[in-house]
Amino acid sequence: MAKNSLKHILIPVLIFSCLSCTKDFDEINSPKTGAVTTEPDGLFTAAVQRGSMTWYMYDRLQRYTANQYMQYNTLTGSGSLDHYEPSYGIFSDIWDRSYGDQSWELAPLFYISHTIEVCIDRENPIKEGIARIWKSYLFQRITDLYGDIPYSEAFIKPLPKFDTQESIYIDLIDQINIGKNLLLSNGNYESYGRADLIYNGSIEKWEKFANVLLLRIALRIINVAPELSKEVINSLKSGPYFTSNDDNNKMQWDETSSNIYFRNPILVTEVFNNTRVSERMINFLKENSDPRLIQYAKPARLDGEYRGLKNGMDPNNQSVYDLEYYDRYSRLGEAFVKDDGVTYNIHYAESCFLRAEAALRGLTNEDPEELYNLGIRAAMEMYGINDDVNQIDNYINQPEISYNSIMGLEQIITQKWVALCMNGVEAWIEKRRTGFPIFEELEYSGPINNGQFPRRLTYSASERRLNPQNLQEAIDRMGEDEQTTPVWWDDY
Amino acid sequence: MLFCQNRVTGIILDSITKSPLPGATIQNLDLNNIGVTSSFDGIFSIEAVNGNRIQVSYIGYESYSFIAVNTSQKIEIFLEESSFKMDDVVVTALGIAREEKSLGYSVQSVDKEVLSNNTSVNFINKLSGQVAGLNISSTSNGLSSSNRILIRGSSSLTGSDQPLFVIDGLIVNSEPGENFGSQDGGIDYGDPLSTINSDDIESVTVLKGPGATALYGSLGTNGVIVITTKKGTKGENLKVSASSSLITNQAFIFPDFQNVYGRGSKNTFTKYNSQSFGPAYDGSNFINWLENEVPYSPVFNQMESFFRDATTTSHNLQISGGNTKSQFLLSSSIYDAESIMPNSNIIRKTLNLTYSTNISDKLKFNSKISYFNQDAFNRPNLGGSPDNPVRNFYLMPRSVKLSDLTDYISESGRVITWDGKTEGSFNQNPYWGINLNTNEDVRDRIIASLDFNYDVFPWLNAIFRAGWDVISDTREKRIAEYTVYKTSPVATFSHSKSNRSISNLDFILSAQNSWDNFDFSLTTGASRINNSIRSLSSNGDDLANPDLWVINNFKEINSTQGISDKRLNSLFSTLNGSWDNKLYLNLTFRNDWSSVLPKVNRSFSYWSSNLSWIISNSWDNFPKSIDFAKFRLSLAKVGNANSLTTSALFFNYTPSTGHLGQPFTRLPRIGPNSYIKPESTLAYEIGLDLRIFKGRLNIDFSLYQNDSSNQIFTAPVASTTGFQKQWINSGSIRNRGLEIILKSDIVKNSNFRWNLIVNGSINDNKVLVLSEDLPILILGGSRSGISVQARTDFRSDLLVGSKFLKNGSGQYILDEFNLPQIERDENGNSDFILGQVQPDYLIGFINSFDYKNLSFYFSIDSQLGGSIFSSSYASGSAVGTLQHTIDGRKSWINSENARMELGYSQQEWIATGGIPISGVDEDGNQVSGFLEPERYWSRMSGVNEANVFDSSFVRLKEVSISYNFPERYFENLFLESASISLFGSNLAYIVRETKGFSPQSSLSSGKAQGIESFAFPTTRSIGAKILIKI
Known part of the structure; x- marks a missing residue:
């Protein structure tokens, strides 16, 4: 009887304790389709691929915005950006997709910042060094576009404060130097290898890239912080910089993927059939018998002529809405729209022009003319133009083109503009700094900015809504949140 | 005569079906509450003397009481089914059956x-x-x-x-x-x-x-x-x-389509036009989108005939x-x-x-x-x-015949659809949609x-x-x-x-x-x-x-x-x-x-x-x-906490397809929170x-x-x-x-x-x-x-969207073309509560x-x-397929014909017909006149408020x-x-x-x-x- 009662009590107690234990909960609730730890490689791969601008970012930032400002391309239908009017939606998109992970965009700034954390956690100084250099490249671009931006607290605080562009630039120089030192003093660690879509993990090439980037940064601040600029250039001595087009920092696109985020972004956007090469670009190429003409543009469908479409056309002109009207103008050429195409982040030609400018300014002992010529040659060779029939020499020897120290800066920056074609962002930033190349006034400009050349992008609407206090602080420092407000280094 | 005990016998029946009720309880309230139950045939027999109170009860039926009378006759008792079973048993949480009357909740x-x-x-x-x-x-x-x-x-x-x-x-x-x-x-x-x-x-x-x-x-x-x-x-x-x-x-319930005007815009037919603001049907022959000569007349009940x-x-x-x-x-x-x-x-x-x-x-x-x-x-x-075939019917120009779309595939394997395109069009042929x-x-x-x-x-x-x-x-x-x-x-x-x-x-x-x-x-x-x-x-x-x-x-x-x-x-x-x-x-x-x-x-x-x-x-x-x-x-x-998943708690790395064979590692898009608690509801009733x-x-x-x-x-x-x-x-x-x-x-x-x-x-x-x-x-x-x-x-x-700009007395504030316009707040947004x-x-x-x-x-x-917002109604208004879009079309065409006859330009002319509109201009002056129906409906389709229904x-x-x-x-x-x-x-x-x-x-x-x-x-x-x- 007693035994029986015991059984009656014991069984329920056993069952209750069994059903309420939580021993397995950690295992049950562990993520099964994602990892809680990772290696930096996959993050870095995403950061370099997206940082090189896949189609959506290319479309918003280059094709619609900077490429129109810099008169590389014109979009049919005459939109507001081509009249130096802001497009808040596009400017917000560029910001939001650079910082935050939106759908397919895999925000490069978030990814590269996180890569560094994982590298530190995994104790790999080589990978960390490369990541710090690439992060500096990406952050320089975003601060050059907007001015003061969240930098030190981005991805760390729920409401990140905005840092001044000056403090960001000072830190970028430090970061690149830290990155370089990590690369040079840790030979035993494994690099990225193929996960590095740009340099296949080559320490030597990343070091060269770091030097070119430092030179770019130094020249950007030459007017506002000449001492720092000189200090950076002195520390670089003679690089090593890029020595050939093999050193180009570029992205090779996938010609077979059906996913447009892996395809050549210029080719992807070309299917809309609403891009034409700008009149200014085609005329400049034609006037100087530039062998790049047939590379940069296609003959017009209507009559086989190379003809550029003017930027800033009057939208009241009815013909801008007539699709057949655009058959008279050249679409983008083979240099840009190849299936197995590449896009350039920084190329050899640019590095030559940067060095030429530094030399021109007397900051180095190099010969500006030699570097200028080297830059033109590199820019042509990059698109497969060789000097078999002296076409490069002939080009360089034309009186308008050949180096002339009085016009030196304009010539260098104008040639850089031609070489950077379809990478409007860098060309636009350089025009804001130097004023070159010189463009005519637009035929039509919108009422908001009255044809004033844009000097920055306005901040994102969602940042304004969700991080209002920090954003307002930055605006109070900078002036107004307008595209005419100059950024810190812009004293032109 | 033998001494025999007094008993009451009888049968218990359902008052409506007249079928016997087995298992009913019969109690003599005056004799120690003794009780019996009715047999399978509903029959009972209970000890009782004259004047005893007898109560009959049966689950689901109204109780029935009567006073016993000594009789050898079998009495028939009809029980009425109780409307509301007070002793109803309901299943509550965990399958526990409880009497409904004992529940403190509904x-x-x-x-x-x-x-x-x-x-x-x-x-x-x-x-x-x-x-x-x-x-x-x-x-x-x-x-x-x-x-x-x-x-x-x-x-x-x-x-x-x-x-x-x-x-x-x-x-x-x-x-x-x-x-x-x-x-x-x-x-x-x-x-x-x-x-x-x-x-x-x-x-x-x-x-x-x-x-x-x-x-x-x-x-x-x-x-x-x-x-x-x-x-x-x-x-x-x-x-x-x-x-x-x-x-x-x-x-x-089908959309109310119009059968007066055919394909086209501004009273003009064009072959591949995607609107139904064309000329009124007149029965004459015309060349349609398939280059066939057919009478220009309405086609009725096309959507009805598509469904079965x-x-x-x-x-x-x-x-x-x-x-x-x-x-x-x-x-x-x-x-x-x-x-x-x-x-x-x-x-x-x-x-x-x-x-x-x-x-x-x-x-x-x-x-x-x-x-x-x-x-x-x-x-x-x-x-x-x-x-979605329904989309097609709202958008398809009214003069296009559904029977011209039943052959949906061309010899080259491409679609035949009413906008003439074989790629880059959203105007799918509905038969391709449902068959392929x-x-x-x-x-x-x-x-x-x-x-x-x-x-x-x-x-x-x-x-x-x-x-x-x-x-x-x-x-x-x-x-x-x-x-x-x-x-x-x-x-x-x-x-x-x-x-x-x-x-x-x-x-x-x-x-x-x-x-x-x-x-x-x-x-x-x-x-x-x-x-x-x-x-x-x-x-x-x-x-x-x-x-x-x-x-x-x-x-x-x-x-x-x-x-x-x-x-x-x-x-x-x-x-x-x-x-x-x-x-x-x-x-x-x-x-x-x-x-x-x-x-x-x-x-x-x-x-x-x-x-x-x-x-x-x-x-x-x-x-x-x-x-x-x-x-x-x-x-x-x-x-x-039912909707929570592990991704809410952990910072997760997800592998994904990468570039040229190099995989990406993806970061979470939604920031995790490792302190999350369940939602809780406090309820009073x-x-x-x-x-x-x-x-x-x-x-x-x-x-x-x-x-x-x-x-x-x-x-x-x-x-x-x-x-x-x-x-x-x-x-x-x-x-x-x-x-x-x-x-x-x-x-x-x-x-x-x-x-x-x-x-x-x-x-x-x-x-x-x-x-x-x-x-x-x-x-x-x-x-x-x-x-x-x-x-x-x-x-x-809340249903939130754009609404009309109106003044204090509820009149439209019209734009430069006399069209009603959208109200915007100081930030340029047009997000107003339109309903629930x-x-x-x-x-x-x-x-x-x-x-x-x-x-x-x-x-x-x-x-x-x-409330419900209808994007179908908005689309059908914009393209002019719905019945309500024919208002004012005829008088507008007359007005336009008069204008052209007299050689006036649009700016000089004051329309004599169309959709009547009245309101105030930006400066508050009273304005009234007529609007071109095509423009009016195009505007109306873009204002959410106009397309919200009770x-x-x-x-x-x-x-x-x-x-x-x-x-x-x-x-x-x-x-x-x-x-x-x-x-x-x-x-x-x-x-x-x-x-x-x-x-x-x-x-x-x-x-x-x-x-x-x-x-x-x-x-x-x-x-x-x-x-x-x-």
């Missing part, structure tokens, strides 16, 4: 009669209007579409607000359909409830408030729907029942039997339904076996296994999908359970229960090569498979005892629920061999695997006490340990206390006119239950307030955090409401009975706060700029009439106070008439009974405000309801059913 049951004659795939449609406070919003997505089921309003901002479904004590899968509610289309795969065969259901009980559901703890926030299935009955011979029904479904009258057949067979020891029931059904859309149908088969046996006097065993198989072919593509871009899904489901019920002592009972619910889904979707709207011309295919399972394990001990007038029972138990999902979905691009739709025949394949596990352990206890049939108190307590919560917050407790006070038993001199009066009071706390006029009228009131706080949702964050959104625990929602249930036997005599039930409820929803920095949360929306939002101090189902999605009032009227063997039933349900309706939901053949027909046959019924459902909207679509046409059954986008026409079902029993 429950409402729906019995099998209501569920019979089911016309739709999903039995849940039947419940609309049957239960006060239960809001079933059906979507208009064709066969087997999902429903949103809300009990007492929405308590969760972004989490699930679907109630918990419990079948025979087993918690089953009931998650609503997937998130198909996008304007870009999608497919409604129905909810898991649609696999349940309504013929197997004995009753459905709705536990509404947290007081009733607190025993389900973190699962109980949204109410519980308890389904009891049919079982074999004791001591009966083998019983067979078979039924067959034939139903026809007919689309019945669809037939549904359903057959059901039930065999049950057993002896006093063991019983079984076996049922099987097949349901075969065509969709009103050609080339689309659904077939469902079910098999169900229940078996119970008494292993010993003390130990009972019950078991059940059900298998469902459902195969749906070609469910419609919804919303803005170009493959097809889909198919198969669902297999097994629900199995068993329980042992052991009477340890007379006062102690133990139940051990285990059950499984396993759903396996396979889905395929094909998009043919050269489909006109695809960015690349290659064929695409998706194949996905998912397995969802829930397993339950319960152990429950119940003890009861009583002292004097006090009765106690204590139930305590433990349970474990495991949830698991495994899925694999593959997408293929580019067919290698033509027409071979298997995933390995595709050149590029991408697969995604999903794994998710959850476990919920619980301990619970409930104490019931009653005193002298006057006061009943019920206390419940439950502690949950949930694996989806972070370690520190895993353990949560929930409780309820419920009081029922039978006022009518509490005073001797209680007014006789009130048969029964009860007051209820309930206070409870329940929770909700009071109620009153009154029965008067000898039980002929029953009125039941409930008043409730549910405050749901700690809302779990993802709030948008600045992109500089790296995330789009962040999981947070904030905000609270209040739902307050009143429910009234009125039941009455309006007429009741031996031949005729008219029973009326009215269910009415009001619910008021308010967002008390979202979070400190977040006044607005967008829950969903469409490309037309309309969205569904929750806003602090407003509701959680959910109705304020729900009312159902249920009438049943019985006359001899004939019964007649009809129900009306209605909803008042909600979604209130009154609907004739069900009508049925059935006839039971009198038993005498079968005396010499093997049949026991037979009946035939004719029925119809969703028959007509008596009142509705929507134009060309039904008020219940929401695109989604998710949170973003209230948006209609090219919804399928609603269907009316009419059918007949024959039921025989052997």
Whole structure:
């Protein structure tokens, strides 16, 4: 009887304790389709691929915005950006997709910042060094576009404060130097290898890239912080910089993927059939018998002529809405729209022009003319133009083109503009700094900015809504949140 | 003469059917309360002397008293069925049966009669209007579409607000359909409830408030729907029942298209124009878009002719039997339904076996296994999908003949469609859509359970229960090569498979005892629920061999695997006490340990206390006119963490396809939160239950307030955090409401009975706060700029969009072209509250009439106070296909002709006809004149306010008439009974405000309801059913 009662009590107690234990909960609730730890490689791969601008970012930032400002391309239908009017939606998109992970965009700034954390956690100084250099490249671009931006607290605080562009630039120089030192003093660690879509993990090439980037940064601040600029250039001595087009920092696109985020972004956007090469670009190429003409543009469908479409056309002109009207103008050429195409982040030609400018300014002992010529040659060779029939020499020897120290800066920056074609962002930033190349006034400009050349992008609407206090602080420092407000280094 | 004891003998009969009632209790109140029960034939004999008071009582019948008179004659006693069974037993949480009068909260049951004659795939449609406070919003997505089921309003901002479904004590899968509610289309795969065969259901009980559901703890926030299935009955011979029904479904609300003007714009025909603002039909010959010369005349009823009258057949067979020891029931059904859309149908088969046996006097065993198989072919593509045929009819220029589109494929394999394009167009040929871009899904489901019920002592009972619910889904979707709207011309295919399972394990001990007038029972138990999902979905691009739709025949394949596990352990206890049939108190307590919560917050407790006070038993001199009066009071706390997944807690790295063979590692897009807590609802409820006029009228009131706080949702964050959104625990929602249930036997005599039930409820929803920095949360929306939002101090189902700019006296402020314009706030936004999605009032009227063997039933349900935005109406206005767009066209054309004759330019001319407009200009001056209809409607289509409709309706939901053949027909046959019924459902909207679509046409059954986008026409079902029993 007693035994029986015991059984009656014991069984329920056993069952209750069994059903309420939580021993397995950690295992049950562990993520099964994602990892809680990772290696930096996959993050870095995403950061370099997206940082090189896949189609959506290319479309918003280059094709619609900077490429129109810099008169590389014109979009049919005459939109507001081509009249130096802001497009808040596009400017917000560029910001939001650079910082935050939106759908397919895999925000490069978030990814590269996180890569560094994982590298530190995994104790790999080589990978960390490369990541710090690439992060500096990406952050320089975003601060050059907007001015003061969240930098030190981005991805760390729920409401990140905005840092001044000056403090960001000072830190970028430090970061690149830290990155370089990590690369040079840790030979035993494994690099990225193929996960590095740009340099296949080559320490030597990343070091060269770091030097070119430092030179770019130094020249950007030459007017506002000449001492720092000189200090950076002195520390670089003679690089090593890029020595050939093999050193180009570029992205090779996938010609077979059906996913447009892996395809050549210029080719992807070309299917809309609403891009034409700008009149200014085609005329400049034609006037100087530039062998790049047939590379940069296609003959017009209507009559086989190379003809550029003017930027800033009057939208009241009815013909801008007539699709057949655009058959008279050249679409983008083979240099840009190849299936197995590449896009350039920084190329050899640019590095030559940067060095030429530094030399021109007397900051180095190099010969500006030699570097200028080297830059033109590199820019042509990059698109497969060789000097078999002296076409490069002939080009360089034309009186308008050949180096002339009085016009030196304009010539260098104008040639850089031609070489950077379809990478409007860098060309636009350089025009804001130097004023070159010189463009005519637009035929039509919108009422908001009255044809004033844009000097920055306005901040994102969602940042304004969700991080209002920090954003307002930055605006109070900078002036107004307008595209005419100059950024810190812009004293032109 | 022998001394013989005085006895009264007689027979007890049902007053209507005149059939004997076995087992009735007969008591002699004046002779030590001695009692006997009636025999199988209803016969009794009880000791009594002249003048003794004899009382006859029988469950479910009114008691009957009489004074004994010594007589040798057998007396006949007719008992009347009681309208409201005071001793009704209802199934409460955890399957505990309790007397309804003892409950301190509101429950409402729906019995099998209501569920019979089911016309739709999903039995849940039947419940609309049957239960006060239960809001079933059906979507208009064709066969087997999902429903949103809300009990007492929405308590969760972004989490699930679907109630918990419990079948025979087993918690089953009931998650609503997937998130198909996008304007870009999608497919409604129905909810898991649609696999349940309504013929197997004995009753459905709705536990509404947290007081009733607190025993389900973190699962109980949204109410519980308890389904009891049919079982074999004791001591009966083998019983067979078979039924067959034939139903026809007919689309019945179509858009009101215009048949006056054909293709074109500005009164001019052009071949590939996509509008219907062309010239008026004149019957003359013209060259159409196919370069054929045809008369220029209207084509009527094209959309009507595209859809078909669809037939549904359903057959059901039930065999049950057993002896006093063991019983079984076996049922099987097949349901075969065509969709009103050609080339689309659904077939469902079910098999169900229940078996119970008494292993010993003390130990009972019950078991059940059900298998469902459902195969749906070609469910419609919804919303803005170009493959949605409804979209085509709203947009297709009116003079285009549907018969010109039946040959949908050209010799080169490209589409023939009315805009002349073979690529880069969204104007799909509807026949290509339904014939080539097809889909198919198969669902297999097994629900199995068993329980042992052991009477340890007379006062102690133990139940051990285990059950499984396993759903396996396979889905395929094909998009043919050269489909006109695809960015690349290659064929695409998706194949996905998912397995969802829930397993339950319960152990429950119940003890009861009583002292004097006090009765106690204590139930305590433990349970474990495991949830698991495994899925694999593959997408293929580019067919290698033509027409071979298997995933390995595709050149590029991408697969995604999903794994998710959850476990919920619980301990619970409930104490019931009653005193002298006057006061009943019920206390419940439950502690949950949930694996989806972070370690520190895993353990949560929930409780309820419920009081029922039978006022009518509490005073001797209680007014006789009130048969029964009860007051209820309930206070409870329940929770909700059901929608949480591991991604909410952990910073997760996900591998994904990368560039040139180098994989990417992806970071989370939503910031995790490792301190998340379950949502919790604190609920108050009071109620009153009154029965008067000898039980002929029953009125039941409930008043409730549910405050749901700690809302779990993802709030948008600045992109500089790296995330789009962040999981947070904030905000609270209040739902307050009143429910009234009125039941009455309006007429009741031996031949005729008219029973009326009215269910009415009001619910008021308010967002008390979202979070400190977040006044607005967008829950969903469409490309037309309309969205569904929750806003602090407003509701959680606001329809928000653009509205007209008007001055203080309500006049339009017109723009430079005299067109009404959109109002914008200082930031340039045009987000104004235009309405609420959910109705304020729900009312159902249920009438049943019985006359001899004939019964007649009809129900009306209605909803008042909600709104719906129609993007179809907006589109049809913009392109001029709808009837209302013809206003003013003729007079405008006359005005234009006069202008051109006189050689005036547009600027110089003052129009003499068109759409009259009046308002003020920007400076406040009065302006009036005429507008060009084409421009006017183009503007109107872009203002959301102009396309929002009141979604209130009154609907004739069900009508049925059935006839039971009198038993005498079968005396010499093997049949026991037979009946035939004719029925119809969703028959007509008596009142509705929507134009060309039904008020219940929401695109989604998710949170973003209230948006209609090219919804399928609603269907009316009419059918007949024959039921025989052997």
